[in-house]
Structures are given as C-alpha cells and as structure tokens.
Amino acid sequence: MTTTPRWRALTHHHLFWPVAVLVVLLLVNIPFTPDFFSIKMTDGHLYGSLVSIVLFGSPLILVAVGMTLVIATGGIDLSVGAVVAITGALTCAHLSEQADQNALSGVFTALAIGLAAAVVCGLWNGFLVARMGIQPIIATLIIMVAGRGVAQLITDGQIITVSSEPYKLIGGGYWLTLPFSIFVVLAVVAVTALLTRRTALGLLVESVGGNAEASRLVGIRSRRIKIMVYVFCALCAGIAGLMISSNTSAADGNNAGLWIELDAILAVVIGGTALTGGRFSIGGTVVGALVIQTLTTTIYTIGVPTQTNLVFKAAVVIVVCLMQSPKFRAKVFGAKRAAQQPPAPAAPADTAPTADAAPKLEVS
C-alpha cells in the first residue's frame, strides 16, 4: 500500500472532494486562458477571473448557506428564488420613491423593509412546516408559485431602476480594492459559522435532521429550531436579493433569482450535505457554490457554447446524487468494498436480537 495515513486522512476529510473538483475546474482554464489566475489592479480595484467568480457567485453562496441549514434539518426550501425577487422589488420600490435616493436613512429603511419581507416569508414557511406539519417541499412551493406574482405586483410588472450610490455599493461597489459583495458574503458566512458552531444551534440542527424521534426523546424543541432555520434561510435569500438588485440597480420581479433555488440545492449537495438531513458543512456549501460558478465561468472561457452550461449542471447533479446513493455505490463498488473492509466490528450478540426482535421494522 502506498497510501500514507496522512494522505488517507486528507482524502477522508469532508471537504476533500468538493475542493478537488473546484481545483480541477480552475486548472482546466489554464490552457485556454493562461492568465486565468492573474489578478490586476486597475483604478484601485482588483480585477481577475478569480475575483469575478467570487463576485458573480456571491448571491448563490448566500442562498446556499441558508439552504444548508434547512436541508440539515431534513427539509428543503423552494421559495428562495421568489424571496430574492420580493426583497429586491420591495427595496427598490421604496428607494425609487425617495426624493434623495442617496440619503443613507432612506437606503437603510429600504433595506429594512426588504429584509423584513424576507423574514415574513421565512416565518410563513417555518409555520407551515413546523406547526402544520406539511412536507417542506410542498409548503415552500406556495411562495415559490405566488412569490413571483407578488414581486411583479410590487414592481407593477416593470423593471424598477434606482440610482442610489449607497445602495449600488452592496452588489456592485468596491471597498478596500475588492468588490463589496465579497465582504457581505464573508460576513454572512462568518455569522452563520458562529451561530451554528459557537452556539449549540448546529448540534441541535444536525440532531433533528439526523434522527427526529431520538431528538424528540432527548428533549429538543425541534419546532423552534425548524422555524429558525427557515427564517434564516429566507433572510439569506433576502440579502442575496438586495445584492442582485443592487448590482444591476434594478429590480426585475420576473427574472431576479430565477432558478437560484435549484443551484443552491445543488451547491449544498456538492458540498457534502446529504439531502436526507443531518451533518452539514457550511464550508462545503461555499465550495459547492464556487464550483457551480466556476463551471459557468469555465464553460465560457474554454469556448464551449454557454448554452451547454445547463447540460453540464445536469451531469453534475446526476453524478453527485449517484455517488451519494448507497444503493448505487453498493451496485458499482460493492464487490471491491466488501473485499477491502475488515469484518464488521459489531459484536455478534448485537445482531441476534435485532434480527429477531425487530421484525416490525422490516415488514412495516
């Protein structure tokens, strides 16, 4: 065996595969764009492919981070795209009515109104899922369907344009030579990481998603936890909505955040969080979102027609899901694995009663 323990530890790290995919995707670009990794300084702003990947990927990272927590509880949120549209629409609608669009107070009120709407959407989703006991995919379908209508209602079917310098900063401005949105993303990711790993929220979320009944019996108030993650997810989507509308200085109720829920779910899955819930990885999700954005950029730079982007994405979804499916792994790698694995460590005495005592589990 040539594999050293250190190498094995590395390949077994939960971030190994997502990062490996990202690195390979980045390297693919070099033969086509030799200066892919170079970063230039122009007018006090940094430019380069890497910067733009992060810049364009920012909204997706935000939405995907929120989605990660929802998926970790065993749920899903299909409404994030609609929430992106609603937040952008409300904020821009409020801003455009201001006499002085550059006044900070007006901008902050507009931001608050937009984000409050996002929180309301999250509360509604959380209420349906946790209180009413409706399956998450169904519960969040409601806002997914109606939300875009609401966004268009707010914008009156038009694309509202704003010309506010402070607002433009969020998604299109620069700060300390870098796009400001990168700082927003960093802040949200940092807050999420703190919230989940410095408090016990992460543990409780993973517990609820990992075994709901055991969590109930251990006294976890899973309803509160669920409502909280749906609100958080909607809030992340709201910030992404601000970013998208700020970047274009316009709110488009119809197209803002279109399909972002699907990309976000994909990013979470690539990042190694299983759709069945339980263990989650915020870092993995960020890498997953970057993979998706890099894929888009790469397809563009290597000269493949951009329209094939979706076909590649479909291929990624299929491959990632097949790799996560225990049944598929058993079918494809089954023989190999069985040979490699040492005999199961479980005491024989443990299998006897379960084989006999749990027939109800097997037949029900």
Added chain:
Amino acid sequence: MAEPRPVLEMTGIVKEFPGVRALSGVDFRLFPGEIHALLGENGAGKSTLIKVLTGVHTLDGGSITLSGRPVRFAGPAQAQQAGISTVYQEVNLCPNLSVAENIFIGREPTRFGRIDWKRLRREAAGLVDRLGLDIDVTAPLSSYPLAVQQLVAIVRSVGTADGEGAGTKVLVLDEPTSSLDRGEVLELFALMRRLRDEGVAILFVSHFLDQIYEVCDRMTVLRNGTLVGEHMVRDLDQVGLVQLMIGKALGQLDELHEHQLHADVGEPLLEAEGVGRAGGIEPFDLEIKKGEVIGLAGLLGSGRTELARLLFGADQPDSGKVTVGGKEVAMSAPNDAIGAGVAFCSENRKTEGLIPDLTVRENIILALQAARGWTRPIPTAQRDELVAKYIAALDIRPANPEARVGQLSGGNQQKVLLARWLITRPQLLILDEPTRGIDIGAKAEIQKLVVSLSEEGMAVLYIAAELEEVLRLSHTIGVLRDRKLVARIANGPEITPTRILETIASGEHQ
C-alpha cells in the same frame, strides 16, 4: 381420535445470520384445523422461523414439507401461491383504497382487460360474508378502525390463496392482537375459529398468555433458536409454560439468585396515580422513592415499555396524573418529564436513542444541551472535561470523543446513551432493556453502575427480560402481565424467581 397427518412439517431448520445462529435444528409441525401458538422470548427465533416458513428468509439447513410434498420458497409470493398466507402486526394494506380493492388488488377480476368492478365487489362481499364478517366492502379501508383492517388483511390473504388455486392451508398471524381491545380480539378469534373449522391450520403468535389459552389448541415453545417443546395447550399450565419460555427449572433459578440489596431508600420522588393509555397499558399506580431501584418483570409485550414511556411523556397518557417531588407534571411531551428530572434510555438504541452520524461527544452532551437551549452552549473546556470523565467512568471504547457513534459496538452505544442522561444528573433514570444485545462484560458494568447510582440517591426504573437481573438489582419489583401492572412486590430474601414467575403466569401475587 387418531392424529391426522400434519399439513406442514418443518424439520431440522437451520438459519444463520452473520455471526449468529438464529435457528439451530428446529422441528415444527402444524395440523389442519388447529390453532397453534408459537411462543418464545426475545431472540428465541419465532420471527426467524416465520420468515423461513413464509419465504422471506431462505433456509440454511433442514426441510419443509407442505401437504406431504417437499417445498422450498424463493420468496413470499411463492409461499402464498402454495397456500401459506401471512398477516403481520402492522396492517400492510392500502388505507386509501376500498375494502374490496384491498382484498383483490393485484388479481382483480377483469373483462377484456378492464377491471370488472361489479364482479370485484360481489366477490369481495361474498368472501367477507362467508367468513362471517359484516363489513361494507365499498367503503375505504381507512374508514374502519385498525381491528377491522386487521380482519380485512386476513380476508385478503385467505382470498388470495383461494383465488390462486391452492386454497389457504396455513395462515400465519404474527401478533395480530397487540393493538386491539377486548371486543376486537373476540371478533378476531371468531374469525380464527371459523377458519379453523374450515380446516385451515393457523399459526398464532401473541404475547398475551390468556389469549393463547383461550383460543389455541397446541403450542410450540422456542428458546435461543432451539425447540423447547410442543404441547397440547390443555396439558401445560401457565406456570409450566413460563418456565419453558424463560428456560430454567424453578429450583435452578433460585440457586443462581443472590441478593445484593443495599442502602435504605429515601422519601417518595415520583407518584403515578391511575396513569394509563388505551392500547398501551391499563391505568396503574406506582410510587418511586429516592434511591430506589424498581425492576419491571413481565414477558415481552406485557406493557413494560409502555409503562416506562408514559412516565417519560414519550407517549401521552389518556388518564391519571404524575407528580414528581410533590409537583404535578403535565407529561404532554418528553420535555415535561426531562424538566422534572426524569431520563429515559429507550430499548431501541438505533431508532430512538442515537444520532448515528454524530460523534460520541455530541451524542453524550445532547440531552444536557437540549435542556440548556441553543443559545447557551456548554463551554468547550467544561464540555470536554465532562465527556472525558464519562467516557472514562463508563469505559466507553474507543475512548475517542470524535468517533462516530454509529460505528461503536452495541455495548458502547448503550454506555453513550447512559452517559448522555447521567450528565444531566436526573432524579429518576428509566432504563428499558439496557443490557439487551450487549456482551457479558458490558452487561455487568451497567448493572454495577445502577447499584452505585442508587446508592448515590438516584431512583432507577429498570426493565430487563431476565428475571435474575431484575431480582438482583431491585428494591421493588413491579410485575406486568397482559398490559397490566398486576403486583408490586418488595424484594427480600424470600422473593425468588419462582414467586415472580408464578405471579407473571397467574397474574396474582400470593
């Protein structure tokens, strides 16, 4: 009367699972027109035998003869075609379809490829009528209570076997009565007797001894995968039966039994008055004192687990009240009990205890963390110290707090669950079969732990299948039988396993 030829003979049945021999050379026979009970405690091999018979498991040794012909089933469908029908405890029907459809689905009568609904309903009604039931076959199954659904499941299996030519020869009923009330049970028995009189051989599994004596003609007892005996029901009394099931002659049991009673118990801690739940356990009164170990003795399915779950709020009681330390506790959710200082280790470690994806450390601190709420995480240093302390105290192996708990052995998983609750310093610890499926060493350690916890003043409600284990540890023994707490016995030198057995068998304590 000369004994007729058996319709089914299983000889020398062997079934092995990785690392364990579930059945070693079991003989079993069924006669036409009899109701035959299959009995045994956990791990005796009842379910395995049924699964071998119904084609779910393949044989590793031995042979099956049906109506004189050797048979070998590759799957449940084949067994069914040969005339062996099975009805499980859980109703495996589709509640969204009508009764008639449930009886016929998969073999609906058709005309020119089109389902002949009229004929389907007519035939279903005929079948239901023939079996002496009064059920509207056009109503959706979900509009009937579970008991009737159970009857429909039997009608389906009888009908399916008849429809496919062979006719029902053997009907296997695997714990069909566990969630039925008395009236419903009578109805089921009427149907069973009717089928018996038609010449069907019925294999009946039930945990209720009274039911066995009420309806069965013959019984077979298994223990640890071997045949213990086959008896006519009228030839063996309940005490004899329980001895066979538990597996030791009475005198022998008493020699093994040694008391290890310890410190006096303190003031009352928990009082339950008339607490009960329909379909779970009849209302019971129970008082638990500080430092007291109460052992629950009873056969599998006697209501041990149901009692424990009610005291923890895992199921909500329909009646009665629970007070802990003089204060009434609502028991509407586990949170209420946990708040009052009650902890509960379920018998189903995997489904109701562990979060298999999380680490040993995370699993251990979960209950404490849940009680503190998400905003107040346990400080890292304190957490690591606590976890290290309990890993060492309970000797959890590997002693690695970062190991995934799903990969530990059964005994170590059990210790993780114990640690999870001990860390919360409960006043009452409920342990439901904590020693099941774990090795001897871990078993002894857990029992020692119970003794020392009780000495420290913690009350323990201890459920175990082995009577010696209960007797060795308990100050008081609660005896359960057929979903009823029938006796509370203060432990002492004069209390022997024999006396407990007699109480279990007769339902009375002398």
Added chain:
Amino acid sequence: MSTTTARPKAADSHPTSKAARVLADRRLPVMVTAALFLVMYAAGLSRYQNYGFGEAQVFLNLFIDNSYLLVAAVGATFVILSGGIDLSVGSVIGFTTMFTAWLVERQGLPLVLVIPLALGVGALGGFLMGYVIHNFEIQPFIVTLAGLFLYRGLCLVISKESIAIGDASVSSMAQTQVSLGGAFLSIGAIVALVVLAAAFYVLHYTRFGRRVYAVGGNEQSALLMGLPQGGTKISVYTVSGFCSALAGLLFTLYIQSGDPLHATGMELDAIAAVVIGGTLLTGGSGFVIGTLFGVLVLGLIKSLIQFEGTLSSWWTKIATGVLLCAFILIQRAMTARRKT
C-alpha cells in the same frame, strides 16, 4: 356461535354517521374544485355579460388555450398519485417544441416521423428518471431536477434562437376547427380531452392504474402485497415523460414555433393544477377528473383577468399561489383527521 358474536360487533365499527362519511369521501375535494369553478364562472357571467363572457366560445377557449397544460397535468397526476413528483415537465415541453421545430424546419423531416420521435424521446427520458429513482433510491425531486436542467440545456444546445415553424401541414393542423354547434374546438383541445379520457380509463379500469393508487397509498404495503411496485413507479414517470412530450407537441401546434424558453416553470402550473384538482401531494388519493377542473380553474383565472382588463397578468400567479395554499391546508386537515 362465532357468527353471533362477530356480527353485532362488526356493525359497530361502521363509519359512524352520514356526515362523517361525506367528510371522509375522497371525491369531496374534486367537488369543491368543481363548485369553485362554477362559482367563478357564474361570477364572470354576471360581471362581464355585456362583454361576451357568456359566449360558448369563451368557455371552449378554456380548453383550447390550456390543452397543453391539461395534458402535462394529467401526466403529473400519475406521478403525484404514486407519491412522487416530476419537476422536468416544463423543460420537456420546451425541449419538445425545440426538437420538433428543429426536425421539421432544419432537417425537413415529415411530421408523421417527427411526432412519434418526439413522444419517444419524452417517454424514454421519463423511463430513465423512473429507473434511477427506483433502482438507486434517490429522491424523485432531485432526479427530475436533473431532468429539468438536462432538457432545458438540450433546448439551448439545439439553438439559442427560437425557430418559427412555417411548415404547411403544421399550420393547417393548427388552424383546423372542429365545429361544435355554434362554437369550435381545436385539434389540441380534442387531443387533450382524449388523453384525459384515456387516463381516466387507465387509472380506474386497469390493474396498472390501481397499482398507482396502491403505491401512492403505502409503498411498503404495496410491496408486501406482492405488487410490482418498482415497475409501477418507473411506468408512472414514463407516462409523465410521454404526456409532457405530447403537451410539448400541442404547445408547438398552439404557438407554431420552438423556443428554448418555452414553458419555463410550467411544472409548477401542472403541479398546482393537480393539487387544486384535489389530488393529495403525498399520493394515493385523487382523481384525474379533478385535474381537469384544476386546469379549468387556472384557465378561468387567466381569462377573468383578461376580461377585467385593469388587472395585470401577475395576479394569475398570486391567485394560483393562494388557491394552492388553501388546498394544501384542506388536504392537511383531511389527512390529519383520517389518521386519528
């Protein structure tokens, strides 16, 4: 003796009252939807009578303008009845319009060849998705999501631009009117009604149809009752793929062009129509006739908004969402009551 004990006991276990029985009736949601449709139609009549709302053609236009949605929703009904979900519907429709337009216009293939080809591609895609869902136990949601991406991507691979269809046989077919007294139906509407009738027959009079209900009601039970549950699941997605492709053909006929962005998000309309039509999203309960009413209600909302004139098109989405929400809550109440 056993007879006498059994009879009176079983009688007790009958559904208690007539009222309870009506509430437990699975046809109730369909009737609610049908009543809703009638009320909405009556409201439209009283409000827009002078604007010609009462004309028979306005009513028949509901079928003409929503023929493709009806076919797609019928396919989705099969999937949802079996307890699954198909998100690829809209993309398959879009792809079929592109594929058809491309074959007819760019490759010059005759329509008789193109139609079976397009239907075959749709059905094959559905089959593959069903195969993956069943054999690898991956959630239908994520598998059909991959289908959504793939078909939409393939649209764009064929062409980024929309392809207009100038083929004479297509336009003559599109303009054919089947007279019905004073009004008429299009070929698309008739195909949709035929599909609806066929689906009704299959779901209620064939063993396959009943298996769909059984699998949706309780998959484990279906398996233990010896029903080929895997085959049923795969077939259901194949049916949905086929229906989506057929819906795509009707859409092509209706709009006479292929466009890579056609029918974006139509899976949501189809799912909404099915749910509003009274089919449980958890599977096992519902009627394809309800789906017809669901589609008609959605269609009626659109035409009411058109007649109103001052209302904008986004009200359609909002109204759809509100109805969806109402029906999901009704479903929830019904299932909660059934369990207790």
